[in-house]
Amino acid sequence: MLVEALVLSALLFVIGTVGVLVRRNAIIMFLSIELMLNAVNLSFVAFSRYLGIEGQLYVFFVMTVAAAEAAVGLAIIIAVFRHYETVNVDNFNLLKW
Amino acid sequence: MTEPSRIAPEALEAVAQTGSGFNPLLPGLILLLPLLGFLVNGILALIAGSREGNVLRSAALAEPDSEEERVDLQHKEDAPRRATHTLPTWVGPGVMLGAFILTTLNFLRMLGSGLQDPTVITYWSWMPTGTLAVDAAIQLDQLSMIMMMVITGVGFLIHVFSVGYMKEDPGYPRYFAYLNLFVFFMLVLVTGANFPVMFVGWEGVGLCSYLLIGFWFQDREKADAGKKAFIVNRVGDFGLLMAMFILFATFGTLNYQEIFAAAPTTLVYGGGVVTAITLFLLLGATGKSAQIPLFVWLPDAMAGPTPVSALIHAATMVTAGVYLVARASVLFALAPVSAAAVATIGALTALFAATIALKQYDIKKVLAYSTISQLGFMFMAVGVGAYAAGVFHLMTHAFFKALLFLGAGAVIHSMHHALHATHKDWDAQDMRNMGGLRRHMKWTWVFMWIATLAIAGIWPFAGFFSKDEIIWYVGTSAPFGPLYAVLWGMAVVTAALTAFYMARMMILTFHGPNRTGEAEGKHLHEAPLTMTIPLGILALLSIFGGWINVPQSVRDSFFGGFGMLPMSSWLDEWMAPVTAAADAIRLEQLGAYAYQSPVGGGHVTWGFIATGLAMAVVLAATWYFRSKDVPTAVEQGAPRSGFGKILYNKWYVDELYDRIIVRPVVGISRFSWRVVDRVLIDGTVNAVGAVSKGTGWFGSLFQTGQLNTYAFILALGALALLGVLIF
Numbered sequence: 001m002l003v004e005a006l007v008l009s010a011l012l013f014v015i016g017t018v019g020v021l022v023r024r025n026a027i028i029m030f031l032s033i034e035l036m037l038n039a040v041n042l043s044f045v046a047f048s049r050y051l052g053i054e055g056q057l058y059v060f061f062v063m064t065v066a067a068a069e070a071a072v073g074l075a076i077i078i079a080v081f082r083h084y085e086t087v088n089v090d091n092f093n094l095l096k097w
Numbered sequence: 098m099t100e101p102s103r104i105a106p107e108a109l110e111a112v113a114q115t116g117s118g119f120n121p122l123l124p125g126l127i128l129l130l131p132l133l134g135f136l137v138n139g140i141l142a143l144i145a146g147s148r149e150g151n152v153l154r155s156a157a158l159a160e161p162d163s164e165e166e167r168v169d170l171q172h173k174e175d176a177p178r179r180a181t182h183t184l185p186t187w188v189g190p191g192v193m194l195g196a197f198i199l200t201t202l203n204f205l206r207m208l209g210s211g212l213q214d215p216t217v218i219t220y221w222s223w224m225p226t227g228t229l230a231v232d233a234a235i236q237l238d239q240l241s242m243i244m245m246m247v248i249t250g251v252g253f254l255i256h257v258f259s260v261g262y263m264k265e266d267p268g269y270p271r272y273f274a275y276l277n278l279f280v281f282f283m284l285v286l287v288t289g290a291n292f293p294v295m296f297v298g299w300e301g302v303g304l305c306s307y308l309l310i311g312f313w314f315q316d317r318e319k320a321d322a323g324k325k326a327f328i329v330n331r332v333g334d335f336g337l338l339m340a341m342f343i344l345f346a347t348f349g350t351l352n353y354q355e356i357f358a359a360a361p362t363t364l365v366y367g368g369g370v371v372t373a374i375t376l377f378l379l380l381g382a383t384g385k386s387a388q389i390p391l392f393v394w395l396p397d398a399m400a401g402p403t404p405v406s407a408l409i410h411a412a413t414m415v416t417a418g419v420y421l422v423a424r425a426s427v428l429f430a431l432a433p434v435s436a437a438a439v440a441t442i443g444a445l446t447a448l449f450a451a452t453i454a455l456k457q458y459d460i461k462k463v464l465a466y467s468t469i470s471q472l473g474f475m476f477m478a479v480g481v482g483a484y485a486a487g488v489f490h491l492m493t494h495a496f497f498k499a500l501l502f503l504g505a506g507a508v509i510h511s512m513h514h515a516l517h518a519t520h521k522d523w524d525a526q527d528m529r530n531m532g533g534l535r536r537h538m539k540w541t542w543v544f545m546w547i548a549t550l551a552i553a554g555i556w557p558f559a560g561f562f563s564k565d566e567i568i569w570y571v572g573t574s575a576p577f578g579p580l581y582a583v584l585w586g587m588a589v590v591t592a593a594l595t596a597f598y599m600a601r602m603m604i605l606t607f608h609g610p611n612r613t614g615e616a617e618g619k620h621l622h623e624a625p626l627t628m629t630i631p632l633g634i635l636a637l638l639s640i641f642g643g644w645i646n647v648p649q650s651v652r653d654s655f656f657g658g659f660g661m662l663p664m665s666s667w668l669d670e671w672m673a674p675v676t677a678a679a680d681a682i683r684l685e686q687l688g689a690y691a692y693q694s695p696v697g698g699g700h701v702t703w704g705f706i707a708t709g710l711a712m713a714v715v716l717a718a719t720w721y722f723r724s725k726d727v728p729t730a731v732e733q734g735a736p737r738s739g740f741g742k743i744l745y746n747k748w749y750v751d752e753l754y755d756r757i758i759v760r761p762v763v764g765i766s767r768f769s770w771r772v773v774d775r776v777l778i779d780g781t782v783n784a785v786g787a788v789s790k791g792t793g794w795f796g797s798l799f800q801t802g803q804l805n806t807y808a809f810i811l812a813l814g815a816l817a818l819l820g821v822l823i824f
Contacts, residue, residue: 017812020808021805021808021809021812022805024805027805089803089804089805090805091805092802092804093801093802093803094802094804096797096800096801096802
């Protein structure tokens with residue numbers, strides 16, 4: 001049972017990572033990050049079955065933080081969209097020397 | 098509640114220190130008064146300074162059509178006398194009078210006390226470092242007292258003279274501030290009880306000399322003359338510093354008393370250490386006293402106001418070298434080679450400068466070379482161990498040379514006014530433009546003849562007793578007899594040359610027909626009383642000043658009025674406590690030998706010969722120059738050929754120094770600038786900068802601003818970290 005859960009978690013994580021790396025749409029990248037977080041949550045839950053309740057505790061933490069992050073992140077994306085009228089991150093390259 | 102012992106600890110201490118009843122009266126105040134004068138005049142100068150600048154600026158801004166208008170404009174501006182001009186008239190000479198009175202009182206006290214050991218008064222601990230402890234202390238003894246008398250006495254007279262001379266100068270308060278400051282530093286120089294305090298005065302007078310030579314600093318040439326004096330003196334100061342370092346390494350102290358007490362036992366007679374010390378001291382002395390090889394600055398120093406030349410560059414500061422040798426007489430007595438070097442340098446300088454003076458036309462230049470020559474005589478005296486004779490000549494020279502300079506100042510003052518009144522652009526200092534001034538300036542003429550006879554060494558004037566005493570002592574000294582015989586010959590020749598060029602100066606200036614011009618002649622006038630009265634006092638001193646040190650045999654002869662002179666050998670006896678240690682060393686090492694002339698004859702015989710020779714030369718020169726038709730400076734110009742040209746150009750010493758010292762130094766500096774500084778140092782610094790910049794540029798390539806790149810690098814990093822953790 002644990003092995004299957006961990007394999008699924010790893011798959012989800014890799015999909016999320018690749019999504020962040022290859023996609024250019026900020027919203028999609030954001031979703032991919034959520035996917036990575038939830039992949040980790042899945043591992044936590046799987047492990048907590050054998051190692052104790054703390055794993056599930058951390059999952060709640062992660063979900064809380066992810067909710068806050070989503071709120072802030074989406075707000076930023078909306079602000080950027082209002083300015084550029086696009087969410088393609090290739091256009092956001094001002095922060096460099 | 099008052100404790101009795103707290104009332105006058107200084108007084109008690111002073112008595113305890115001397116043990117001979119000499120109780121100095123406010124000696125610190127003597128030094129403090131000129132400093133106070135400097136502060137007051139300095140503040141006034143700052144206030145007046147802005148106005149002085151305004152005058153010059155407005156004169157320049159007004160863009161007058163001609164030079165005449167510009168000068169008139171300047172004169173109009175400084176016509177009203179404000180408080181900044183009237184106060185220095187009282188403060189400047191006033192503090193000098195106070196200092197002179199105090200010095201005289203102390204002198205009289207010392208006279209009555211029979212002081213043997215110097216009185217050292219310590220004010221505070223100046224540099225209390227581990228092994229070197231230097232106190233701010235002054236030392237009163239016979240030598241410093243004589244020097245203080247000359248400085249404050251002659252200094253006071255020159256301050257009074259300056260009131261008349263500098264009256265119309267916009268920088269009047271600044272002038273008195275510098276002059277007071279100079280006197281302060283000069284007093285520090287002669288009263289310091291250790292080498293560092295003396296050095297403070299030594300450097301201080303150098304600074305004031307620089308400030309006063311360049312007093313009219315708007316004139317590029319004059320500012321350069323000040324710089325030259327300052328730089329040449331640095332060479333001498335290097336010698337003095339080296340001497341101090343070796344002294345400290347040898348004795349572990351820099352106090353006069355301790356060094357001179359320990360020297361005879363610590364140092365080997367004629368040894369390397371003492372010879373090195375004294376030779377370095379000599380280098381310092383040649384700088385300050387304008388001897389070969391460092392004499393070149395003094396003639397240029399004549400760019401300053403004439404009273405400054407009289408005070409600093411004739412009477413006081415330039416004698417500091419003689420003072421130094423006399424002060425360190427113990428060391429020089431222990432180093433016969435150095436002593437001989439002192440005498441040789443003195444004789445060479447005396448003769449060399451006298452030849453140059455023969456062909457100078459600027460009245461102040463003649464006096465400048467004459468001063469160098471007379472300083473050479475003093476060096477001869479202290480070199481052969483006749484310290485009292487050296488100080489004696491220092492004193493009489495201060496009288497008659499100050500008189501000559503001030504007289505020349507009066508002449509220049511008058512000439513300047515005459516030429517100014519008719520707007521003639523002739524040189525007011527060129528003797529060829531003068532002539533016949535005795536009809537216009539009777540008193541100055543009389544006084545200057547007195548000084549001329551004195552410096553020529555004609556009985557009964559001061560120079561006869563002091564200079565011929567030196568020549569007498571130089572005659573046969575020890576331990577290098579033949580050398581001293583040669584020096585004696587040079588001294589005699591120099592004495593004859595002195596009589597010649599001084600008579601030439603007097604004839605060209607005061608006798609014959611007037612060459613200034615018809616219209617100008619009407620404006621020639623005698624100087625005001627503030628200028629002639631100091632001249633008169635100095636003239637009296639030039640007559641009687643020599644009578645304080647007459648050998649007994651001379652006193653009993655015709656020259657002493659067959660015993661009529663009030664004193665005999667007074668200065669020798671007065672100076673005895675100061676020179677006793679040196680005399681003892683010379684006696685022990687060289688045995689009792691008699692000073693005499695190399696060709697025999699007693700004091701009296703040589704007195705006749707010397708004064709006869711001087712008289713003959715003066716008369717010959719008088720006859721020669723009176724019968725000569727002197728062209729004016731414009732008609733004649735500089736000598737174009739022959740020996741006269743070489744002398745006129747001062748043996749080309751300045752040019753020689755320019756070639757062998759100044760230009761190589763400039764060349765090395767240019768090399769240092771262009772190669773060492775620009776290529777090596779700047780190159781290294783710039784290379785470091787370029788490397789940083791390049792590294793930064795390379796690093797900046799990773800900052801693309803692309804979010805995906807960062808995410809990719811982040812993922813790579815995470816993978817790498819993971820790899821490290823796993824394997």
